[in-house]
Amino acid sequence: MSAATDVARLDRVRTRPVRTAIWIRPERVKELSLLGVIVVALLVFGFLVDDYFSGRIFNRVTTSVAITAVLAVAQTTVIITRNIDLSVGSIVGVTAYLTGQFASSHPSTSAAVAIGVAVGLGALLGAINGLIVAYGRVPAIITTLGTLAIYRSWLISHGEGRTITADSLPSWVVDLPTRTVFGLGGLDIRVVFAVVVVIVAVLQIAMLRLRWGRRLYAIGSNPDAAAQAGLPTRRLVLGAFTACGALSGFAGFLFLARFGNITVVAGRGLELDSVAAAVVGGVSVLGGSGTLVGAFLGAVLIDVLDQSLVRVPQVTEFWRNAILGALILAAVVADVVIGRRFRRRWSAEARPHTKVEDGSARGPDEPEAPALTPAARGGEVSDA
Amino acid sequence: MPEWARVRSWELLLAVILVGTIAYNATQSPVYLDVDNFVNIFRLSIEKVIVAVAMTFVIVNGEIDLSVASVMAFAACVLAAAHESGVPFGLAIVIALAAAASAGFVQGLVVAKTGISSLVVTLAGLIGFRGAARILLEDRSIGDFPDWFGNLGRDDFLGPLPFALVLFLVLLVVGGVVLHRSAFGRRVYVIGNNADVARYSGIDVARVKLFLFTTSGLVAGVAGVLFAARLGSVRANIGEGFELDIITMVLLGGVSIFGGSGTLLGVALAVCIVLNLRNGLGLANVEANTQTGVIGALLIVSVLAQNLLDRLPLRRREVEAET
Numbered sequence: 001m002s003a004a005t006d007v008a009r010l011d012r013v014r015t016r017p018v019r020t021a022i023w024i025r026p027e028r029v030k031e032l033s034l035l036g037v038i039v040v041a042l043l044v045f046g047f048l049v050d051d052y053f054s055g056r057i058f059n060r061v062t063t064s065v066a067i068t069a070v071l072a073v074a075q076t077t078v079i080i081t082r083n084i085d086l087s088v089g090s091i092v093g094v095t096a097y098l099t100g101q102f103a104s105s106h107p108s109t110s111a112a113v114a115i116g117v118a119v120g121l122g123a124l125l126g127a128i129n130g131l132i133v134a135y136g137r138v139p140a141i142i143t144t145l146g147t148l149a150i151y152r153s154w155l156i157s158h159g160e161g162r163t164i165t166a167d168s169l170p171s172w173v174v175d176l177p178t179r180t181v182f183g184l185g186g187l188d189i190r191v192v193f194a195v196v197v198v199i200v201a202v203l204q205i206a207m208l209r210l211r212w213g214r215r216l217y218a219i220g221s222n223p224d225a226a227a228q229a230g231l232p233t234r235r236l237v238l239g240a241f242t243a244c245g246a247l248s249g250f251a252g253f254l255f256l257a258r259f260g261n262i263t264v265v266a267g268r269g270l271e272l273d274s275v276a277a278a279v280v281g282g283v284s285v286l287g288g289s290g291t292l293v294g295a296f297l298g299a300v301l302i303d304v305l306d307q308s309l310v311r312v313p314q315v316t317e318f319w320r321n322a323i324l325g326a327l328i329l330a331a332v333v334a335d336v337v338i339g340r341r342f343r344r345r346w347s348a349e350a351r352p353h354t355k356v357e358d359g360s361a362r363g364p365d366e367p368e369a370p371a372l373t374p375a376a377r378g379g380e381v382s383d384a
Numbered sequence: 385m386p387e388w389a390r391v392r393s394w395e396l397l398l399a400v401i402l403v404g405t406i407a408y409n410a411t412q413s414p415v416y417l418d419v420d421n422f423v424n425i426f427r428l429s430i431e432k433v434i435v436a437v438a439m440t441f442v443i444v445n446g447e448i449d450l451s452v453a454s455v456m457a458f459a460a461c462v463l464a465a466a467h468e469s470g471v472p473f474g475l476a477i478v479i480a481l482a483a484a485a486s487a488g489f490v491q492g493l494v495v496a497k498t499g500i501s502s503l504v505v506t507l508a509g510l511i512g513f514r515g516a517a518r519i520l521l522e523d524r525s526i527g528d529f530p531d532w533f534g535n536l537g538r539d540d541f542l543g544p545l546p547f548a549l550v551l552f553l554v555l556l557v558v559g560g561v562v563l564h565r566s567a568f569g570r571r572v573y574v575i576g577n578n579a580d581v582a583r584y585s586g587i588d589v590a591r592v593k594l595f596l597f598t599t600s601g602l603v604a605g606v607a608g609v610l611f612a613a614r615l616g617s618v619r620a621n622i623g624e625g626f627e628l629d630i631i632t633m634v635l636l637g638g639v640s641i642f643g644g645s646g647t648l649l650g651v652a653l654a655v656c657i658v659l660n661l662r663n664g665l666g667l668a669n670v671e672a673n674t675q676t677g678v679i680g681a682l683l684i685v686s687v688l689a690q691n692l693l694d695r696l697p698l699r700r701r702e703v704e705a706e707t
Contacts, residue, residue, distance in 0.1 A: 084503075138687045139641045145628060146684040153677030275507060285501045318518040318620075325512020329494065329505065336498050 029342060030282030030335065034297045038304060045308040055187055057307065062193040063177055065303045067254050069196050071270055072277035072295040073203060074247035079278055081240045082220040082287025083140035087129060088248045088274050090151035092267030095121045095252030097155055100164035100262045107170050114173065118253035119246045125151060126245015130238035148271065159264035166260025176257040192254060199250075204292040216240055220287025276324065277302050280331045301327070393693060394638035398653040405657060409664035416667060423544050425663045430548040431456065431607040431614075432626055433655050436633045437555045438603035440651045441563060441596050443634055446576040446643025447502040449600045451491060451509030453626035454517065456608035459484040461517040463609055464526035464618040473530050481605045487513055488601015495597060496590035502597075510627065517620040527617030537613030548610045555603075560648045572596070576643030632683050633658055638690070657682075 046052045071088055078085045099118040103109050125147070132143045166174050180188040207213035219226045219233050227233045251270075256262055275285075281298025283290025305324060310317045409416045426433065435452050442449045459480045466476035491509045495502045541547040563569040575582040575589050583589050612618045637654035639646025658679055665675045 132684060132688075136684075136688050137691050138684055141641055142635055142687050143684055145632060145635075146680040148628070149676045149680030153673040153675075153680070156673040157671065157677075272507065272511065276511065279504050279507070285503050316522065318515075318522050320515065320518075321511050322515025322519055325508045325510075325515050328508035328511065332500050332504050332508075333494065333498060336500055 029338065031291065031294050031297060033334075033338075034281060034294065034301065034331075038297065038301050041301065041304055041308075045304070045312065048314065049308065049311045052308070052311070057311070058187045059190065061300075061303055061307045062190055063258060064307065065300050066190075066192045066196045067251050067258065067270075068273055068277055068303055069200060069296045069299040070247050070251040070254065071274035072281065072299040073200055073292045074244040074251070075271075075274040076278045076281070076283050076290060076292055076295040077203075077216070077240050077247070078140070078244045079275075079283050079285060080216050080220045080287060080290060081237055082223060083133060083237065083240070084144065084275065084285070085126075085129060085241065085244050085248075086141065086144040086271045086275075087125070087147040087151055088244065088251075089267045089270035089272075090148050090155070091122050091125045091245055091248040092252040092255055092270055093265065094125065094151050094155050095249040096256040096262050096266050097159060097164060097264065099253055100169060100256050103170055103173055103256075104164060104168035109170065111172065115250065115253055118249045118256075120249070122249015122252060123242050123246035126248065127238065127242040129245065130241030133241060134234040134237040152268070156264045161264065164256075164262040169256075169260060173257050174260050192257070196254075200292055200296045207292060212236065212239065217288055220289075222288070273302065276328055280328055282331070282335060394690065395647065395650045395653060397689070397693075398636075398638070398650060398657060402653055402657050402660065405660045405664060409660060409667065412664065413667045416664070419544055421663070423546070423549065425659045426549050426552075427546055427614075429629075429659055430546070430552060431611045431623070432630050432633070433659075434548065434552050434555060434607045434610070435600075435604050435626075436630050436651060436655060437552070437559045437648070438596075438600045439630050439634050440637070440639055440646065440648055441559070441572060442502075442600050443631075443639050443641065444563070444576050444643060444646055445572050445593065445596055446579060447495060447593065447596070448506065448631070448641075449488075449491070449502065449509075449597065450506040450627050450631075451487070451513055452600065452604040452607075452630060453623045454510045454513040455484050455487045455601050455604040456611060456623045456626065457517040457620060458487060458513040458520075459605035459608035460612040460618045460622060461520040461620055463612055465520045467529065468526055473533065477609055480609055481602060484605020484608065485598055485602040488604070489594065489598040491601070492594040492597025496593040514620070514624075521618065521620045523620070525617050525619045529612070529616065533613050534616055537610065537616070548614070551606070551610075556648065556652055563648055568592075573644055576645075578644075629658075632679060636683055636686050638686075 042052075071092070074088060075085060095118045098121060099114055102117050103114050129140075129144055129147055132138050132147075133140045136143075177190065177192060179191040181191055181194045182189055207216070215226070215231050215236055218229070218231060219236055223233060252267065255267060259266070277298040278290065278295045279285065279298070280301060281290065281294035281296065283295055283298075302324065305327070306320060309315060309320050309323065415421055435456070439449060439452065462483045463476050463480035466479050467473060471479065487509065491502075491505050494500060494505050536547050539546065542550050545553075563572065571582065571587050571592055574585070574587060575592055579589055608623070611622060615622065633654050634646075634651055635641060636658065637646060637648075637651030639651065661679065661682070662672075662675045665678065666672070670678075
């Protein structure tokens with residue numbers, strides 16, 4: 001599809017009055033149904049586990065969600081541009097370890113400096129990924145598969161098997177996970193969780209309202225069209241990877257605060273959790289669709305399962321992976337089946353005079369309407 | 385440059401790297417050039433190498449199978465669980481292989497029928513089949529297999545070659561003929577180049593994909609059973625992370641992650657490079673984790689080099705699919 005036809009189609013959508021107010025956009029359907037699944041899961045666990053709705057379990061879930069959610073959001077920023085970052089687990093390991101080393105050798109370090117070190121390091125590692133992908137034109141999956149190994153092996157040889165221990169860290173780091181903003185009917189809202197919720201909200205608004213956020217969606221929808229439309233695609237992809245690295249660095253700091261004791265294998269395997277959370281949250285690995293709020297909800301669902309299954313007397317913790325795998329599959333299959341039906345209706349509303357085709361010749365995840373921005377699919381286009 | 389050298393410039397580059405690696409290693413250690421050492425190099429990674437052959441087909445087809453390591457563990461755990469509950473061992477092997485093939489079949493069915501990206505489907509498989517392995521064995525370790533099974537994993541089978549290595553060579557030759565010299569192989573390439581064009585040309589795309597994923601599952605199952613034979617006991621966490629090594633070997637072999645190009649010859653060369661490099665670095669007292677980093681760097685640099693080669697006006701990548 002050339003840029004010219006994209007623009008022409010966009011104009012057509014803009015000028016045609018939308019007859020029905022379409023308030024349910026595809027991403028909202030996904031988010032609402034995911035919220036529904038989370039509520040159902042909570043009710044089922046509440047039924048199966050004694051004393052489930054207690055402050056203790058709430059705290060456990062929110063503390064671990066904080067890390068998974070930041071990584072899910074980081075991963076989503078990259079996946080939206082039709083790329084993937086498999087190195088986030090290694091970035092978490094490197095930043096957690098080095099920030100821990102820094103904090104234990106500078107006991108008087110302040111929170112701002114420690115977080116700055118973690119985020120800066122993460123951004124640097126993410127930028128390396130971004131440079132190789134955007135300017136070296138190496139596919140993201142290959143690049144980050146490589147840096148997954150490189151970052152980790154550097155960390156192992158740098159650490160030489162030493163462990164960062166909690167008692168060598170400044171006390172504010174170790175106390176951070178238990179600090180509370182306010183209590184809410186017996187439930188404590190932890191500082192880390194509140195901060196992460198704010199970060200997700202701010203980034204989500206930025207993604208939808210700021211130009212660069214919209215441009216990331218444009219690149220993921222159709223990289224060629226985005227380049228032909230004159231978007232600085234390389235710089236934007238570099239930016240997405242750097243942002244992903246910076247967020248992973250922040251997750252590394254949270255990892256350090258949560259566990260205190262950091263070995264050289266810290267964070268191994270987190271890349272799969274982050275992709276899983278994003279996919280369960282309705283982010284398409286083909287790029288161009290999905291929201292950060294969705295990824296956040298995906299992370300919540302995964303951590304609810306993680307923390308709850310252990311406590312269900314009927315099943316053992318060994319069921320965790322099998323259920324998670326089935327859940328991911330169910331989420332994407334439901335997305336295709338439900339999404340196909342909804343999209344047909346939307347496109348019928350947007351184009352009342354054209355017959356709606358079956359669309360079997362194209363990929364099921366591809367939208368029928370102009371593929372430039374998610375807003376265009378809902379029938380409204382604001383000036384980007 | 386003659387025509388064949390231009391078309392095969394990637395394989396040529398790999399061959400040069402391989403010869404360089406072997407020559408360097410030979411100067412580092414007197415035992416390096418022994419046949420036993422070469423067999424040993426393969427013996428320690430033979431399961432990954434076997435799976436890489438099937439993975440080549442899947443990636444050339446434009447898909448990916450992240451679940452292979454989990455399916456390996458799943459098959460090994462089914463074998464162990466069946467053996468423990470008193471099933472005759474031969475039958476237990478058949479059940480394990482059938483389970484692995486079904487695992488591939490189910491994933492292939494979802495990919496072929498819904499069009500969902502195989503990256504997502506097999507990510508679910510990676511997590512899910514590891515989960516199935518966990519449910520079967522929990523945190524136990526099961527061994528105590530019949531003697532002949534353990535011997536299969538350890539002893540020489542044909543001359544100095546163990547059974548798994550012979551199987552790999554047979555798979556490589558059969559796979560090479562099927563991929564590069566048969567109508568089915570042509571279809572695999574066409575689909576990988578452009579699935580829509582393939583569909584409009586009357587190729588049953590869904591069927592080819594279903595077959596490839598089922599085969600990938602089956603081969604992973606065979607590798608899992610051989611792994612069990614070599615290790616002598618099975619746990620649910622065996623082979624964790626193998627998928628990355630396997631995919632690295634295939635991509636280093638010049639197979640495009642977007643499908644439609646690459647050869648088994650390239651993959652075979654890449655396998656030899658990775659194994660010899662690790663062995664050589666090991667002989668030079670480089671730690672195992674640094675070796676992993678070196679191979680990660682090699683992966684990135686190899687594709688960067690490929691991109692540079694593409695810019696040369698002489699190189700025509702589309703010819704690869706024609707030959």
